[in-house]
Amino acid sequence: MGNLLDIRHLTVVYHTEEDEVHALSDVSFSLQKGETLGLVGETGAGKTTTALAIMGLLPRRVGEVQSGEILFEGRDLLRCSDADMRAIRGASISMIFQDPMTSLNPTIRIGDQIAESIRQHQPDMKRADVERRVDEILEMVGIPAARKREYPHQFSGGMKQRVVIAIALALEPQLLIADEPTTALDVTIQAQVLQMMGDLQRQLGTSTILITHDLGVVSQTCDRVAVMYAGEIVEVGTAEDIFLGKTHHPYTTGLFGSLPDLNRETRRLSPIDGLMPDPADLPKGCRFNPRCPHCTALCRECEPELTARGSHAIRCHLMGKEERA
Amino acid sequence: MSTPLLETRDLKKYFKTPAGMLHAVDGVSLTIGEGETLGVVGESGCGKSTLGRTVLRLLEPTAGQVLYRGEDITTFDKRRMFAARQEMQMIFQDPYASLNPRLSVSEIIAEPLIVGKLCRNAHEMNERIGGLMETVGLAPRFAHSYPHELDGGRRQRIGIARALATNPRFIVCDEPVSALDVSIQAQILNLLMDLQEDKGLSYMFITHDLSVVKHISSHIAVMYLGQCVEYAGTKELFANPLHPYTRALLAAIPVIDITRRGKRIETIQGEVTSPIEPAPGCRFAPRCAYATEACRQEQRLCQVSEGHWVACCRAAGEEA
């Protein structure tokens, strides 16, 4: 089975007034048809930038793709014209944003916001058919079709996120990018929304990139996981590799150690010391070296490569050595 | 039984809104013992933050009592309340909004010392500030920095140092880690637990995150629409949740468990109803799979086993 999406050596820089911020460095990963990939990391790791780069929605004038390719069904999205990208966005690739409160236009009825997406890509569709499709998709995300004439402020947060999902799935895209889709929601609502998203995804066969900081959500929904740190992918593998495997990048280990575990008694957590480096002023060598408990002289000098062993790849000098030995 | 450090009795806080009275906290009775941590969990709008503020009289309660060492602080005059405030402090959720942006780190920590007249001279003040910064793990070189120059974790440490300045016995922690990234969150949780051990502090720990609350609390109160629906020791609550809402809440937590991938979990339907002029009876009933005619009646917290209270006629009956 071929890859739906192939990202190769993607490097993105933000030019701000004061600094040049290295948002993404040499990010490569791929996604198969029907697969769900979890993109995990903390604030500023580059998760959202990756998503925006795929969508071609990096902030104009500020964000610049310096190198790399984003191959979607074999076509490099970075070389597509604006018109081609518009035809792809919303139809073949859709995105769900984090904050449902601000993601919907407050002055347009929700039914019209969904219909806009359909009309944009299928201008010849009859009015009645568009309306029928809107009803259908609303029912699919668990909103009575009768509510399509209401405005966003009449919906609760969870309901708004359902509308946002309805917009994204209206044209049954091949790829869905969900950027922290449930972070702003309460746990019980989060469970409802995740459940619904999973059902729809199986039903429509959509491939998904799920961006989140919540390892629990990832473990329950994703086939493969990529862990990001300071603009790089530091570890990538199948869910089994990440959640059951023995060897990990020290950052991944730290991430797991930081989580209070519901099933185990631990008096103290084992967090990672220090902070994420300033992306405008990255450390030399491995980006994690100032916080790494296993840091060596080599780590301070050379940047490690992402080394794969089967389905599991780790960007760490220590792992590389182990493999060679 | 000795008097608990803090006790609320039928505490109520209502707010006037154009649509009617909003019952933010509606008859909550809880106790917190010396050196214990009471975790208060619930989803947004359940009144947990209002409860924390009412306990400290940052909001005046509409009715009910707050007993601190057996004395009702809601009847205290200004002077006694001022003295009580030295012992009862608060740590806030938002590490950005909770620090005055015009003051430097040392000035922020100095505020409670100046207001409480706790230092005799500038030298003593500097010593105290230095000591507090060390306690919370802030390097001395940040003393003259401003909050906006620091990251969320350090800012939250400033907030903790400020709360500790008056040597309190009891601290209300209002979602102190929910705005932080996981690795920083763990650092702050460890700090709070170390402080508790060293100083014998008692916490009321307000959060929506059940895994955090399980980690830090000795007792847990689950709130739903202004009311406490279940109250028990942490182990007991997780081992034997009785209220349907508690069960739903526990089931909804995304634990790390790849065997659950793709499997359906039991979710509760619907969303939280309005806290404005709520109908009598169990407030969870509209979403509850087991709701019956009996749920239309007022549900009171009943003790079903030693230290385990639940406000659900069905659960209480089942257990008894």
Added chain:
Amino acid sequence: MAKYVLKRLAMMILVVLGISFIVFLIMNLTPGNAAQMILGQSANPEQVAKLEAELGLDQPFFTRYFNFILGALRGDFGQSYQTRLPVFDEILARFPTTLCLATLAMMLATLVGVPVGVISAIRQYSIVDNVSMVTAMLFASLPSFVMGLLLQLSFALNLKWFPATGADSLRSFVLPAITLSAGTMATLTRMTRSTMLEVIRADYVRTARAKGVGERQIVLRHCLRNALLPIVTVIGVDFGTVLGGSVVIESVFALGGLGTLLITSIRMKDTPVVMAAVMFITVTYSLVNLAVDLIYAFIDPRVKSQYTKG
């Protein structure tokens, strides 16, 4: 909705009553005497007293105030002390000039200011943006009467394209309206630009982009309507500025409007005329603002549901 409008109208009546009382008080407390003004400095006290009695000025303060208000409620504002003509007729003769001038200026300001602001925002930092922002800044800083004098000099006195003074035809309103609109046009352009910039960055605009919507549609369908909200409010407030500014412009172009009448009447202590003029202006301004708030509800469904609730 009707309930909201009624509430606002009731509020407006209160405001107008309050203002009328303040104005009446000021007119009475300030030095000067209407009868003396009419008869001139040479008149003897008896003549003055006789005229005062004739005009009803000898009655107590509150009696006079209530008589005026009672009359005003019936649409009778009394007679001018000066001309002895019914005040209502005097006002009605002048009001259309002022209203026409203010409306023209406001329309001009909106029709130019809003589109220029939108284009500036879409093409932020382009030449169009820079030129229009500099122009707006200059317009906002130039006193209106200086601009009026310069326009009068070049287009009326030198080029003779438009009449320099008077309010005989629509042509004579051209220069005054342009002059009066300049300042408001400038604030509207700048305001539109900044709200548009804010809206362009909004999350829902990003959502629209993610749907594949084209830039044109994004501006027209998603940005403009949301950006209009604060702009509409500013238009309401600016109508007041324009009404006030028209006094100065009326004097530059010798248009006998309400403002000119008001000022001469204040000087002559012609209380009924002053009161009526102030009430006319206040009511007009309040009605414009009420209309603005209703338009607001029309644009923003959130506001609409607030009105229908309250």
Added chain:
Amino acid sequence: MSVKENSAIRKRSQLSLIWHRLRRNRLAMLGLALMSAILLLAVFADVIADYDTKVVGMNMAERLQTPSAKHWFGTDGYGRDVFARIIHGSRLSLSLSIISMLIAVAVGSMIGAISGYFGGRVDDVLMRLMDMLLAIPPMLMSISIVAALGRSMANLMLALALAYMPVFARVIRSSILSVKDQEFVEAARACGTSDARIILRHIIPNAVGPIIVQATLAMGSSILTISSLSFMGMGIQPPQPEWGTMLYEGRDLIRTSPYLVIFPGAAIAVSVLSLNLLGDGLRDALDPRLKN
């Protein structure tokens, strides 16, 4: 390691941060430079041109001279040097607008602060009153007050102050409302801080930004109002060299000597422009969201 050191070096108070942002805004700096120049000219006006001989002293022999090396901006109908009159006029315009704005800010902020901090009934009553004042267009209000009370400097200042006061009351009220409910105010209350200390140390310092911006912009617009009043013959009386008064006097000579209108007009425009540029820059520096 480098990360930690880095954040220690960037030690800046918010004030210096705002100044830093302002300094990078070229237009704002232009405004500041222009305003400083005007202020300097106003302060040293007596050194530059003698008041009695050049500003009010008539010299019919030199009347209506076009701009030349001797009279940079020409002379007016009474042979007075226009340049000297403009320089001295800046004293009047600036001091009038500064004093009236100070009164407006002081009274307005007090009303706004009381309204915002205490809320409830007090707020309702005060804000209704402000609404009433705002229902009269400010220009009309100042003209009416001067016309009713008579022409004098004091009345002019009163009129301006009264016309601008409700605006300031509104601004400080909303700014206090936005600060009042923030958690750091709650934190101060939690350790027993008094109301007075909360207002002075925690609320006011965080609420002054918008007032400074508004005051700068209002100063510009008050200069416009003053000159408009003078132009209508209701402000400063001749022979005092106020800009609006000069325009009033030069108005009838506009066809033959347009410079009598152009130079005072330009003086007004330049000072208002500089204040507007500065005010805009300050607003951006205080709230840099809209940049880039």
